[in-house]
Amino acid sequence: MNDPFVHPSSGSPTTLVDTPATVARFVSAMPSLLAMLNAEGDVVACSEPWARRFLPEGKDQGPIPLEDGASPGDDAPAVSVSLEDFPSFFDLFEDPDDTWRELLATVLREQTPRRGDVRPLTQPTGTTYWVDWAVRPWRSEDGSARGLLLSFTDQTDHHQAESIRRQVEQRFDILVDTVSEGVLLMDNNGIFRDCNTAAQEILGRPVDEIVGTRFDDERWNGLRKDGTPLPNVEFPFWRAFVEREAVEGAVMGVYPPDAPPRWIHVNAQPLFQDDREEPYAVLVCFEDITDKQLKEEALQTSRDLLSSVLSSSLDGIIVFTAVGDEEVEGFECLLANPQAEKLLKETCDDLVGCRLRDMLPETEDTDLLAACRTVVETGEPFEAEVRYASQALDAWFQVMIVSIEDGVALTLRDISERKEAARAMAAANAKLERRNRALRDFAYIASHDLQEPLRKIRAFSNLVLEDYGDAVDDTGQHYLERMQDAAERMSQLINDLLVYSRITTRAQPFESVDLGTIAENVRNDLDLRIEDVNGTVEIGDLPTIEADPTQVRQILQNLIGNGLKFHKPDVPPRVRISATVEPAPDDLKQDGRLDAACSEMCRLIVTDNGIGFEESHADRIFTPFKRLHGRGEYEGTGMGLAICRRIVERHGGDISADSTPGEGTTFTVLLPVAREDTAHDASSESVPDE
Amino acid sequence: MSGDGSIHILLAEDDPDDRLLTRRALAKSRIASEFTAVENGEELMRYLRREGEYSDPENAPRPGLILLDLNMPRMDGREALREIKSDPELRRIPVVVLTTSEADQDIRQSYDLGVNAFVTKPVTFDGLADAVQALGEFWFDLVKLPPEPDTKE
Numbered sequence: 001m002n003d004p005f006v007h008p009s010s011g012s013p014t015t016l017v018d019t020p021a022t023v024a025r026f027v028s029a030m031p032s033l034l035a036m037l038n039a040e041g042d043v044v045a046c047s048e049p050w051a052r053r054f055l056p057e058g059k060d061q062g063p064i065p066l067e068d069g070a071s072p073g074d075d076a077p078a079v080s081v082s083l084e085d086f087p088s089f090f091d092l093f094e095d096p097d098d099t100w101r102e103l104l105a106t107v108l109r110e111q112t113p114r115r116g117d118v119r120p121l122t123q124p125t126g127t128t129y130w131v132d133w134a135v136r137p138w139r140s141e142d143g144s145a146r147g148l149l150l151s152f153t154d155q156t157d158h159h160q161a162e163s164i165r166r167q168v169e170q171r172f173d174i175l176v177d178t179v180s181e182g183v184l185l186m187d188n189n190g191i192f193r194d195c196n197t198a199a200q201e202i203l204g205r206p207v208d209e210i211v212g213t214r215f216d217d218e219r220w221n222g223l224r225k226d227g228t229p230l231p232n233v234e235f236p237f238w239r240a241f242v243e244r245e246a247v248e249g250a251v252m253g254v255y256p257p258d259a260p261p262r263w264i265h266v267n268a269q270p271l272f273q274d275d276r277e278e279p280y281a282v283l284v285c286f287e288d289i290t291d292k293q294l295k296e297e298a299l300q301t302s303r304d305l306l307s308s309v310l311s312s313s314l315d316g317i318i319v320f321t322a323v324g325d326e327e328v329e330g331f332e333c334l335l336a337n338p339q340a341e342k343l344l345k346e347t348c349d350d351l352v353g354c355r356l357r358d359m360l361p362e363t364e365d366t367d368l369l370a371a372c373r374t375v376v377e378t379g380e381p382f383e384a385e386v387r388y389a390s391q392a393l394d395a396w397f398q399v400m401i402v403s404i405e406d407g408v409a410l411t412l413r414d415i416s417e418r419k420e421a422a423r424a425m426a427a428a429n430a431k432l433e434r435r436n437r438a439l440r441d442f443a444y445i446a447s448h449d450l451q452e453p454l455r456k457i458r459a460f461s462n463l464v465l466e467d468y469g470d471a472v473d474d475t476g477q478h479y480l481e482r483m484q485d486a487a488e489r490m491s492q493l494i495n496d497l498l499v500y501s502r503i504t505t506r507a508q509p510f511e512s513v514d515l516g517t518i519a520e521n522v523r524n525d526l527d528l529r530i531e532d533v534n535g536t537v538e539i540g541d542l543p544t545i546e547a548d549p550t551q552v553r554q555i556l557q558n559l560i561g562n563g564l565k566f567h568k569p570d571v572p573p574r575v576r577i578s579a580t581v582e583p584a585p586d587d588l589k590q591d592g593r594l595d596a597a598c599s600e601m602c603r604l605i606v607t608d609n610g611i612g613f614e615e616s617h618a619d620r621i622f623t624p625f626k627r628l629h630g631r632g633e634y635e636g637t638g639m640g641l642a643i644c645r646r647i648v649e650r651h652g653g654d655i656s657a658d659s660t661p662g663e664g665t666t667f668t669v670l671l672p673v674a675r676e677d678t679a680h681d682a683s684s685e686s687v688p689d690e
Numbered sequence: 691m692s693g694d695g696s697i698h699i700l701l702a703e704d705d706p707d708d709r710l711l712t713r714r715a716l717a718k719s720r721i722a723s724e725f726t727a728v729e730n731g732e733e734l735m736r737y738l739r740r741e742g743e744y745s746d747p748e749n750a751p752r753p754g755l756i757l758l759d760l761n762m763p764r765m766d767g768r769e770a771l772r773e774i775k776s777d778p779e780l781r782r783i784p785v786v787v788l789t790t791s792e793a794d795q796d797i798r799q800s801y802d803l804g805v806n807a808f809v810t811k812p813v814t815f816d817g818l819a820d821a822v823q824a825l826g827e828f829w830f831d832l833v834k835l836p837p838e839p840d841t842k843e
Contacts, residue, residue, distance in 0.1 A: 451790060455813050456707050462815035463714065491813070 020044070020145045023138055033131075033152040035089075036138070041104060042086045044147065053154070054092055054123070089150070094122040104148055107135045118155045130159035182264070184284040186237050190215045193281070202264060202288045204256025223253030223261055237284045240268035244279055251289070263293045316340030316412035319404065320356055322376055331356040331372050331407060343412050345392065356410075360399075363387060368399065372408045375401045385415060443501045450494050457487045489637075493625075496639035499554075500624060503646045508548045510651075510675055515542035515556075515604065518549065519577055522556045526564065533573055535564050540578035545602050545673045551647040552671075556606075558640040559667050563608030565634055568662070571609060579604045581673055588654065588670070595652025598672035606667045612659040621657060644669075697830050700753035701727040702734040702770065703788075704762040708811075712757065712788075715819040721826035724751070731765025734758075735773055738780050753783060755829050758805075760789040760796060768799060775804035782836050784829055788821075 020036075024045035027036045033053060036045040046055070095101055099119075107114055113136040121129045131152040139146040176183045182199030184192050195203075195210045203210060205219075213219065215235050222230030232238060236250035247268040253261040264286040270279035310317055316339045320331035336344075336351040344351065344359060351359065360368050363386055371382045382401040388394060396419040400411040461480045469477065519539045523530070530537060537560055545552075560575050567573035584601045588594040594601060613621070613628055620626050622645040627638040641657075648655040652672050659665040699716065703709050709727045716725055728734045734756075737744045744750035756774070760767035767787060774780045784806040789796070792810050800808050809825065812818050829835075 452705070455790065455811070456711075458813060459711050459815040459818065460707075463711075466815070 020138075020140055020147070023149070027149070033154060035150045035152075036147060037089055037104065037150055038086075038145070038147040039108060041089045041101070043089055043092065044086050050152070053129070054121075055087070056092075092123065094124060103135060107137055107148055108146065111137045111139075113137065118159050121152070128156075129154055130156045180287075182284075182286045182288070184210070184237070184286070186215060186241070186282045186284060188241065188278060188280055190238060190241070199286070202256075202262060202286065203254060204259060204262075219255075219257075221255040221261075223255075225251050225253075227253070236266040237268040237282045240270045240284075241279055241282045244270050244272075244277070246270065262288055262290045265289045310335075310337040313337055313339055314413075316343040316414075318351070318359075318410045318412070319407065320372065320410060321407035322372075323355075328373050328376055330369065333359065334407070340412060343395070343397070343414055360386075360388075360410075361390075366399075368401070368410075371399075372401055372410070375403050375408050379403045385419075387419075439501065440505060443498055443505065451491060454487045454491050454494075458484050458491075461487075489631075493637045493639070496637045496643070497624075500639055500643050500646060503551065503643065503650055507650060508550055510546045510548055512544055513547045513549045513552050514544045515552065515579060515602070516544075518553050519556050519560075522553060522560055525557070526560060529561070529564055533564055533567060535567065535573035535575065537564075538574070538576045540576070542577065542579045542604070543581050543602055543673065545671055546675050547651055547671060548647075551650070555644050555647055555669065558644050559606040559669075562640060562667075563606065563610060563665070565636070566608070566610040566629075566665070568609075568611055574609045576607045577605070578607075584672070593654040594670060595672050597675070598652060600673040601653070602671045602673050604669040604671065606669070607664060608666075609664040612661045612663050612665050614661055615659065618657050618659065622655065697721070697754040697826070698724045698726065698751050699755050699757060699826075700734070700737065701725065701757045701788075702729075702731065702762065702767065703727060703757070703759040704729050705759070708759070711815060711818060712822065715815065715822040716826075718819045719823040719826060721823065721830065723826065726751075726753070730762045731767060731770035731773075734770050735765065738774065738777075738783075754835075755825070756783055756785045757788045757825075758785055760787055760791055760800070768803065771800065771803045771805055784833070784835065786825060786829075 024036055027034050027045040027047060030047040031049065032047060033050045034047040035043050035050050035054075038044050089104070090101065093100065103114065113134065115132070115134040117132050118130045119133060121131050123129075129152075132155050133153075134151040136149045136151070137146065138149055176196045177198075179196070180198055182202045183194075183196040184199050185194040187193045191214050192211055195207060200207055200210065209219070215238055216232040222235060224230050224234070230252055233242075236247040236252065239250075240247045247266070250266045250268070251263060252266060253263050255261050266284060266286040269283045269285075271281045271283055273280045317335075317337045318333055318340045319335040321334050322328045323330045323332050333351050333354045333356070336348050338348075341348050341351065346354075346359075356372060357369050362369065366384050366386045368386070371384065374380070375382050381403070382399075384399050386397050386399050388397065395414055396416045398413040398415045400413075401408050402411075461484050464472070465477060465480055472480070516539065519542055523537045523539065526537070529535075556577070560577070563575035564573045580603045581600055582603060584594055584598045588601075589596050589598065617628055621628065622641045624642040625638040626642075627636065641655075645655050648669055648671065652675075654670040655667065657665055657667050701709060701712055703712065713725055713727065716723060726737070728737055736742045737750050738753075740747060740750050758767045758771060762770075767789070771785060771787070774783065774785060781804070785804075786807040786809055787796075787800045787805050788809050788811055790811050791797075797808050807825075809821060812821050
């Protein structure tokens, strides 16, 4: 700052010594803001700019005639200063803290000039100037008058600019620290000079590990989008610097310490100073998009998954969007997977945009359009089997419709083969049913029509014997008796066959059966026969099982009866019945000899001391009408054991025989103790009585 | 009952052998009776209603007992039984089903239709003769039947 008061020739460098008038005249002429104060602080003279700037309007034509711009001459009125007329500095300016008053007093007392930078100068009107100031004492040569010279340089504009700049800077700092984006400032050497909090968080490092490092520092370990290392020249901020152009939307990965890489979305803006071509810095803003990226990856993964599901699905899948403003008018195909193309024999391009009605027209039984509407309205899925029999489309489809956001997803499964199989099965069943009916008819025939003539043969031969017995000799009578015996045996055969066929057709439901009681009853029934042959029947402890009581009784009757019948001529028959309950072995179930659902089985053993038979016949004896002995030796139709086996099989069990000729036979019957349900009694049919 | 004290038995049976056997069995029994046989349900109904060849009451005396076979051509025994038992004029005549059937269903159905007795034909002739004898004794000696309409006065 120029100091107009420095007087090189003066003895004292600090105090201006002159006549007040001379000083005043000098002050008035100065172009800068200069004022002369007396010791009381009154402004006794001032420069024109000072007056214009600081004096109130009313004092304008004050002691200093500055308006005309005339240089104050020797006779200038300014010289004739009357101090009383001049305003006090402290009237002109507010000085609430007495800052100015103390300053001025100090300078006056110490007679040492002082200067300082921007300091507010507030007028009573409220206007504040910011000034650089210099205060220098003056005194007259005789020392009678003293005062101060006050020089101001107006810095108001500069000060305002500065404070605005500061505000902006502050705002900027706040902004930068508030935003969630990371902000970095890289200088023209590639060194980071500043960073905000978000940058520290995203990069996972404190400020001192960021600021001061170069962008290509190892620690950053940049990654390309595909996960390969990012070469230095590709760093977006470096590119912005080198290319002198903003880089926007670059995506790169960075490694926070000891953590998986984070993905950032980077904008880098080169900063230029004045007209220089090379940027002095690059401002880098970046956003953490790791989560977004992960979500996107997950989304992409699920998209890929969905896509592979769609393309590999064996079901045709078609997505329809509902068309229509308020009411659903129709459905338009949005998407069709390869299987749908195959099933509908159309390409995807042809299908997309196509209406449901055209693709899958209404059939006699099913209106898919109406079904789709209902699905959209209720949200309930729809399922149906639909037959298409047009020239273009000849198939059975299982159709499933589910509601989706603004339409439906329709799944098609070709069930033509299944339908064909079901049809074939139904046909086979019908055939089987016819056969069964024929079998039942046979049973009926056996019980009535075959019996009728036999009955007649017996009745009429009876009549002949009765009415014409005298006319026939003994041989004739014998023949007639043989005839009657034959007829009776045939009748018995037919009856046994009927019993055999009725095992399934006349089956009773399974119920709890006490084998002990049943065996006891059978023994009572056979009482006469036992007595006849002088035999014994021993019954051990027998369990209670779930079975058809009539049929179980039949088994016991046949087996015990067998034991009584096939006894050695000189040895009275002895039949023993015992049973155990044991876990059902798996191998028997696998062989199909025992019901798969059976967990516990009853092993019923009937042993006799009879004639026995060769082991090789062990299976034959269970075949209908198979006999091991001539009728002359032992009575019977050969149906008893066949009936036993059929009953045991119906119960999901097994029967077998072990025998040694001449020593006796042991029959082993395996029967499930309990049943899961009676439903798996598949062999039983509900048939009207024959 | 007829005035001469003999009873009239009407047999509906399609099998000539059985008709013969039954007739023979009846003859063998000590029951004084008249015997008429018809061959099927339709003929039976014509007889009972005195229609067609039976329009002359002399040819079709009201039976004191009907022996009915179940399985016959044209109208079978079940249908005939239903008609007899739903006819107010005829339903009081005792009807005995005499059949080879032992089927529960036949027995049940016959009683449901109002049969008075169900008898399975014995296999031998002697058995049949015994059965017919027992039936006659039961129905004509033991059982008290409602008076016949035409003898009411």
